[in-house]
Amino acid sequence: MKCIVCESQLKEPVFSLNNSITSLGSTYNHQKTEVWRCEFCTHLQNTPISDLSLFYDKNYNILINSTDEDQLYFDLNGNKKFRIDHQVDCLMKKLDIPYDAEVLDYGSGKGLSIKKLCERRKDITPHLFDVSSVYKKYWDEFCKHDNYSTYEIKKEWRNKFDLVLSFFALEHVENTKEFFANIHHILKDKGLLYGTVPYVYDNPGDFCVLDHINHFSKLSLHIILQKAGFIEIEIDVNSHFGSAIFTARKCSEVSGIGKIQAHPYSKENILLESDALIKFWNKSLENISAFGVEGSKKLAIYGSGFYGSFIANSINMENVLCFIDQNPYRQGLNFYNKPIVSSKNLPKDITDILVGLNPNSAKKAISAVINHWPKNIKIHYPFPVI
Secondary structure, three states: OEOOOOOOOOOOOEEEEEEEEOOOOOOEEEOOOOEOOOOOOOOOOEOOOOHHHHHHHHOOOOOOOOOOOOOOOEOOOOOOEHHHHHHHHHHHHHOOOOOOEEEEEEEEOHHHHHHHHHOOOOOOOOEEEOOOOOOHHHHHHOOOOOHHHEEEOHHHHHEEEEEEEEEHHHOOOOHHHHHHHHHHHHEEEEEEEEEEEEEEOOOHHHHHOOOOOOEEEEHHHHHHHHHOOOOEEEEEOOOOOEEEEEEEEEOOOOOOOOOOOOOOOOOOHHHHHHHHHHHHHHHHHHHHOOOOOOOOEEEEEEEEOOHHHHHHOOOOOOHEEEEEEOOOOOOEEEEEEEEEEHHHHOOOOOOOEEEEEOOOOOHHHHHOHHHHHHOOOOEEOOOOOO
């Protein structure tokens, strides 16, 4: 296997997992998760799902239970709001988007980000693109049919857009050359690309997400953007917890395309950080395996996202009564055949809670709700803080 970023030959996986879980929190039994590391550009990548295009077209349907369904976002202080709102807040703080700008959301999913942007900026007309047609019914609520496309970009979009947005799409992409070539093609001269990807060094759960093929370091993200023909690259890992926000300007001069320029990132330090990620996951597996699930315990798993799903795939679920989640869009659903409840509606016979949250923010999140529970409940944190 070759590195997606720099095309160096990769030796062997640095981590593997038989119980594969997707970013939707669902089990994927068709292949194990394998994580590879490039020693040259520090990129981490997973073995892609076989038949990847079919998976995203037919099986990857995120947040489609309602028009406004969204995910909760927690900052480092434990404060919560919806993720899309935070994405748009960050975008508007970082960019001074020109009046009447031509804007496209590339890999838009349901398109809620650009929809909310356009609600705040009435002068912007939304355009959307995705590799699935499942979201069209949501697009039709706010976007003209001529302004969106699926599977292939429109020919008339060449050099059209002042700004292309890409929220949490690049981590799913195996063919990054085509991804960036399309964006470069549709941007105007000196047009801007604004994107977000998971930042595995603040959100270690991303390391094991099967369908997240790419786990970018700041260095590997910088390199792939430069190789794709972008300049004035800025990477921010502080504004959106657990994510990297990047901005990059289209370079139209042939002499500047593909050149790797100076950067402030230390390869050696990043490789040490990825060593710590590997140790984190080995320790997490050890902690969960050591947790006894004897008959006297009545368990709840806090979190119905990736971390909660990881726990559910690693223990006997017979004594798990429910999942706990603060997201009102999740409450009332079933997850692994168990109900999802709010922290205020915990079954009275629960004896233990396994916390399935990002360990870097888990204790602050629990401190905000712990007063809802009896004091004799034992709380367990199987994922160690890195």
